[in-house]
Amino acid sequence: METTPTPGWNPQSSSLCTLHFALCTRFSVMVQRVAALVGVVALAGLAAGCGGAGAAGARGASAGEISLRATEFAYAPAQVRVAGPGEIKVTLDNRGVVEHDFTIEGAQGKLLVKPGATGSAIFQVAKAGTYTFACTVPGHKEAGMKGTLTVG
Numbered sequence: 001m002e003t004t005p006t007p008g009w010n011p012q013s014s015s016l017c018t019l020h021f022a023l024c025t026r027f028s029v030m031v032q033r034v035a036a037l038v039g040v041v042a043l044a045g046l047a048a049g050c051g052g053a054g055a056a057g058a059r060g061a062s063a064g065e066i067s068l069r070a071t072e073f074a075y076a077p078a079q080v081r082v083a084g085p086g087e088i089k090v091t092l093d094n095r096g097v098v099e100h101d102f103t104i105e106g107a108q109g110k111l112l113v114k115p116g117a118t119g120s121a122i123f124q125v126a127k128a129g130t131y132t133f134a135c136t137v138p139g140h141k142e143a144g145m146k147g148t149l150t151v152g
């Protein structure tokens, strides 16, 4: 009755460990591959955004321009529109006495303009829709410094 299969424990456990290790290694390789793939996709996206050679890029290149005036604490106009998705050139004339910026929720980038100055930047909006734009200087959006951008 003393032949309990305890001897089986050690080898089993060690082979489990080996398997676990192999899985872990394989998983980390997979993560690296996925990371590389994501990097490639991101680069391709950047290239498409910059090149404008593709159909979508060419169409997007001339999405539109908007000009806004910033004061404490509002944009004028507060409702703007461009024809469709793509690159949008935004010009911000800061008539206020403090710094203001312009950001589009859901799009990358920020245009920061000092008081009394005018600045412009290109924003990329990939899809038609209604977007909120706002100033990210603390308290400004809450004070009313926001508006609506309609794309398409």
Ligand SMILES: [Cu+2]
Pocket: 073, 099, 100, 101, 135, 136, 137, 140, 145
């Ligand atoms: Cu502001």
